[in-house]
Amino acid sequence: MNEVNARIIKIFNTLNIKQVEFANKIGVSQAYISKLFKKNSVKTPSDRIIKLICSEFKVNEEWLRFGKGEMFIENDSTIISKLSTEYNLDSLDKKIIESYLKLGEEQRKVIKDYVYSLAKAINSDEEIAVTKENVLEKKQNMSQNEEDSIEKELNAYRLELEAEKKGRTSLVLGERKESLG
Known part of the structure; x- marks a missing residue:
């Protein structure tokens, strides 16, 4: 069996589909696929x-032809699927990312400009700034409380340990007094 046929079998196994499905999707007969899959096959796909x-x-x-690179072409949806798994994204997160990627350069710029202006407004809002300071202060207090707790x-x-040591010392002294007495 030639290497291209072996790689086609690997695709087939990875996709976990039936020979007839595989054949139908590429418009050939199941018999053609069977011939490619035979161990002694010299048939090479066109x-x-x-x-x-x-x-x-x-x-x-x-x-497929030379065994170089990855088996499958990574497109936006496969990349997003990987990110989804890695970062535990829900369906809304995925839709947001997909929608953003489908936007043109100018539309993305509009969204980024809006996000920057929103961030600037949030940072300049005193009420939010005070809340931010309170959160930082609480974090510092928590850290201090944790340190105090560890110290206690x-x-x-x-x-x-000291009490245990004194107990041993008392026992030893008591045993000495008894042996002397």
Whole structure:
């Protein structure tokens, strides 16, 4: 079996579809696909079939022909799917990203300008600024409280160890008095 056929089998297995579905999507018979999949097959798909496979299944032609690069062509939707998984995006998040990517350069500029002006307005609003300061102050207090809590726990542990040590010392002294007496 030649390498192109082996890569076609890999596509087929990755997509997890039936031979008949695969054949129908590229407009060939199931018998043709079966011949490609045989171990001793010397049949090589034509350029037309290779291009159909690449077009129909979004396969990277360089990969199919020569084994270079990734199996599938990454388009906006596959990239967004990866981001969605990585950053736990919900359907609204995905729609926002998809819609933004479909905008033209000028439309994106309008949105960015609006976001900048909104951020500027928020930063200049005293009521919001005070709230922001309160949040920062609370974070600092929480950090201080956490440090105090850790310090208290360390002191309690230190006292416990000292008491344990004194108890051992008392036991040893008590045993000495008994042996002397």
